[in-house]
Amino acid sequence: MSTTKGSVSDTSSRAPLAPWRADDHDPHGHVVQFYSEDRSLIETLGQFIGSALEAGDAAIVVATEAHRHRLAEELKARGIDAPSAIEQGRYISLDAVEAMAQTMLDGWPDETRFADHLGRVISRARLAAEKARRSNGPLIIEPRVVAFGEMVALLWAEGRHPSAIRLEQLWNDLAKTHSFSLRCAYPMGGFHRQEHSEPFLRICTEHSAVIPGESYTSLKSEAERLRNISQLQQKAQALEAEIVQRKEAQESLRQREIALREAEQNAAMGKLAAVIAHEINNPLEVIANVFFLLRDHPSLDDNARGLTRIAEEEISRVRHIANQTLAFYRESEKPISVSLNQVLDAVLEIYARPLKSQGIAVEKNYGREREILAYPVEIRQVFVNLIGNALQAMPDGGLLRVGIHDSSETIQGSRRTGLRVNISDTGVGVPAKYRDRLFEPFVTTKAEKGTGLGLWVSRGIVQKLGGSIRFRSGKIGGKTRTSFSVFIPTGQEAPENVS
């Protein structure tokens, strides 16, 4: 069964024959048309079906009731005598919903049902067209069959995308046994989501030709079309960039929401922590004072004094754990200008007694007075921890160096000026096995004497100020030296070459 190409003339005078219309004449063509307005679909469909009917060919339409009605009006307006063609049986118009019911099984396009139903319709229309032609004389040219199917568009609109693609494949399978030229149409509005890109491409590849939307097909000249393609490419580029920006914005928003939730949790924890701290520290002071007084009380024998010392050590542990943990959650207030020199001096004063009793020499190298914006209690906590660690590392004496100097550091890609506090000791050093994990919570080099929270808390405090803590521990000239370096930015951005 075959038809001769070019045997059908396009009689429409409304629109010029565009290049993509060539496939209308392919007896095996399976063309998909995308459209924005129904008016555009009906107009091209009127041309497609109308030219076939006018040429005495067969036509089959499987469309929605609304489209069938509008097509009938369009054909009439074009002067096509559709009712006669229907009477002759060479024009068959089917309701898409009913046709779908007859070709689907359990909600999925059924190969056998589809082939039986549509195959019969095509054969019937062809025979009717042949009969009509013979009635006018000998059959010289066999009639062709054109078909328009809209079941796929209905399935797509219902979100049954795999079913729509399957139905397209069944139409292609049917074309292997029946000769017909098929047109499908989808409203472009059904492909508005990014995830439609892949199935959209699949739909296109299931067809031998694609008719783009009317914003393109309505263009008259090649120059206009090329301009339009360039414009669409630019829009696609802009949209892709916007998608990337939007994704970044969404991610940024998500991160901010997480940060906000964390801040809210921290604020709640901060309030709770303040209450707990208050409730613990008040009685703790009384207990600590009582044991301090008992320590050398003349009424106690050596055993009892030993017990008071154990109690004092345990009180110290309670105090340490409570304050380290609670200090981590703080209510946000504005940082104030704090003199690093004064903070370090105050901390050294706190440790005056152990420094003396352990025989530790202190070398201070502060230079001029330097101030940072910080929370005084927090920044003091950092140096209480670092200097306290240095003291514990030197039970048999040594040298504690405390220095402040101007510095700069690259933080998150930008060079920041600031202040650096170096605290170094000549103590036992940090064993290699702890070096990678020193700032993790509960990691301690001090066995049962340490909580493992000090450096973790300190790093958290310094990071909140936008700074960093680093450390080095190793042997220099046969002596072990451990140095902690705290960098606190003072806000200005420095040129890259500042060291």
Added chain:
Amino acid sequence: MPAAKTATILCIDDEPTALSVRRLLLESAGYQVATAHSGEEGIRIFKSQPIDAVIMDYWLSGMDGIEAARELKRIRPAIPIVVLSALTELPGESIGAADRWFLKGEDPAYLLNAISTLLEARA
């Protein structure tokens, strides 16, 4: 005994037990101690007798510790003041109101050491 240890320390706290134990602590270190249970009482005592240093609670009922400390400093700017707080932090603007501040429960030796240093510096 160094001259500083004969000094009189005014302790202000609205917790009677804490106040009495702190008095014992300071007396054990050789200081004379005057006590007050409120900021207002502390100011009255401060005005009526020679006081060399003040140790006070931050969170007092009635006039709070910082308010009282500011008033004491207004009366005599050179008076050394140590504020004790049970909170792990103090509001930033409070810091300047005292010469030293301590977290309650810290080793009492630190407090004694700080008082001694402040008195020696003043002497």
